[in-house]
Amino acid sequence: MSRLPASACMALIAAACATLCRDAAAQPASTGSGQAYPVKSIRLVLPYPPGGGTDLQARTLAQKLSENLGQTVVVDNRGGANGVLAMAHVAKSAADGYTLVYALPAQFAVNPALYPRLSYDPIRDFEPVSLVARTPLILLTHPSVPAKSMTELIRLAKAKRDDLVLASAGNGSAGHLCLELLKNMSGAQILHVPYKGAGPSLVDLLAGQAQLSFLAWSTARAFITSGKLRALGVTSEKRSPAIPGVPAIAETLRGYDILNWYAIATPKLVQKQILTKMNMELSRALAAPDLRQAFEREAIEIVGSTPEFLRDFLHTELQKWGGLVKSSGLRID
Numbered sequence: 001m002s003r004l005p006a007s008a009c010m011a012l013i014a015a016a017c018a019t020l021c022r023d024a025a026a027q028p029a030s031t032g033s034g035q036a037y038p039v040k041s042i043r044l045v046l047p048y049p050p051g052g053g054t055d056l057q058a059r060t061l062a063q064k065l066s067e068n069l070g071q072t073v074v075v076d077n078r079g080g081a082n083g084v085l086a087m088a089h090v091a092k093s094a095a096d097g098y099t100l101v102y103a104l105p106a107q108f109a110v111n112p113a114l115y116p117r118l119s120y121d122p123i124r125d126f127e128p129v130s131l132v133a134r135t136p137l138i139l140l141t142h143p144s145v146p147a148k149s150m151t152e153l154i155r156l157a158k159a160k161r162d163d164l165v166l167a168s169a170g171n172g173s174a175g176h177l178c179l180e181l182l183k184n185m186s187g188a189q190i191l192h193v194p195y196k197g198a199g200p201s202l203v204d205l206l207a208g209q210a211q212l213s214f215l216a217w218s219t220a221r222a223f224i225t226s227g228k229l230r231a232l233g234v235t236s237e238k239r240s241p242a243i244p245g246v247p248a249i250a251e252t253l254r255g256y257d258i259l260n261w262y263a264i265a266t267p268k269l270v271q272k273q274i275l276t277k278m279n280m281e282l283s284r285a286l287a288a289p290d291l292r293q294a295f296e297r298e299a300i301e302i303v304g305s306t307p308e309f310l311r312d313f314l315h316t317e318l319q320k321w322g323g324l325v326k327s328s329g330l331r332i333d
Contacts (some may be wrong), residue, residue, distance in 0.1 A: 047083030053218035066245035136236035157188035167201035167210035175214035242299035320324035
């Protein structure tokens, strides 16, 4: 994935916001009845259950959008099947600007390669609104694992073969594919066990039923601080500014680089004026200092983009993640 420095990201947000504000002022968004958009609450569909780090992030963003729009933005949690159910639901919803989806690589870029008969198409069925943010995952171990560095873990994994178990949020989740890339690049032998979400996988990791997992900083921070889990590495190419004491896995495995990212889309064929208005409001929300600080505390880097940038980005990510799924040999019927 191409990487932008933080200053460039914020410059992109500011430029997009300025341009879109001019466009919106020249041609205000309206509904089919001629009323200014939005005139009622907006649903932000999240392909995950309540309570996780992504849910908290979505609610923080929804609150800021509600303040800016003067209408309630409600987070609608629809977990299950790696987000397939939520994405199919949004794809079939009315293209009126009142249903959005807040989704990750799993839904936009992994599922098309994972499921041979997918009930939605991430390009054909959706109108991109904006790339929102990106964040690395952290490779965690239970304290019972003797390895205290990536080098030691790889050596241990090669020696113990399938004795080491990594718990993930599910088949095709970002954590699962982080493991597959780790195995491909290092030759480590680690058994993957999928769970129905990050929460159940964390429970077994803390209990020592699993020895490893890739989790978000927001989920893992308290357990790392308390010593209940050990952080070995972040999945980004370089160390995260929010957690500089944790090495990048790439410091051991050169070229290792996976970032979880978040994007907002709407059903296809939404009116251009509504798309422009929503992108403008997202840009404004992402530029707010309080929201930036809330995200940065969780090691989440705000990006922001135009719809056109996100469309091109999705094509690139489909190839990247699809190639990783193919190399892992994973398929779900």
